[in-house]
């Protein structure tokens with residue numbers, strides 16, 4: 001039975017076999033535990049299965065697609081009919097998961113932020129191979145001193161090594177989306193700048209990037225009574241803008257903040 005795609009669930013199904021094959025070849029998945037988010041009609045799922053994972057877990061919110069997937073893949077996969085934003089990913093497998101997802105674009109940043117930033121302990125995954133709207137992917141991987149550089153780049157690059165793999169045009173999907181897409185590969189860094197609570201990095205970057213055209217003197221003043229002392233210590237030029245500060249500098253500002261409040 002043909003199911004009418006739901007726009008509200010971001011249902012643009014991948015139909016290009018070359019792209020599907022490129023995505024599943026990014027990582028060695030034989031004998032590994034794999035999780036796919038939003039398998040939809042199962043095109044990517046079928047190719048993942050051919051690579052013989054140890055276990056394949058699927059999380060699909062749409063009950064109509066979930067029922068079809070159950071018939072299609074029977075006992076080869078473990079299916080979860082839930083909203084990924086409500087799933088406790090840590091309970092899915094004892095092993096670290098390789099995660100694939102042609103993510104629903106309206107919640108893609110929320111999903112990745114939940115996984116990468118909100119977590120203060122160990123990661124439950126070993127790598128993430130995820131598709132985003134190209135414009136969002138460009139913001140995630142953008143470099144300091146560029147107009148795309150912002151909160152998302154600072155927050156996600158803190159603990160992750162992120163590579164852009166390739167772009168995908170609208171013709172590779174059904175129905176065709178209005179935008180281009182990009183596939184990103186995330187691998188947890190072995191070491192990263194230690195801060196006590198990730199929510200402090202979220203807060204500090206929010207304060208800075210809320211006014212991205214203003215000089216950094218303003219957010220520093222808002223955060224620290226002794227802002228001149230802090231800026232001298234960190235050798236900050238108060239005339240710089242938020243996009244001119246590196247990830248390391250943001251982490252150092254968080255450290256000063258944490259010293260102050262703890």
Ligand code: SAM
Pocket residue numbers: 009010011012013014015037038039040041042043044059060061062065082083084085101102103104105107
């Ligand atoms: N992976 C399939 C493909 O590439 O053809 C489908 C990708 S489609 C862009 C997004 C999929 O995520 C849809 O199947 C949709 O029903 C599902 N989805 C949307 N919101 C979801 C949510 N909150 N939790 C889990 N799945 C969701």
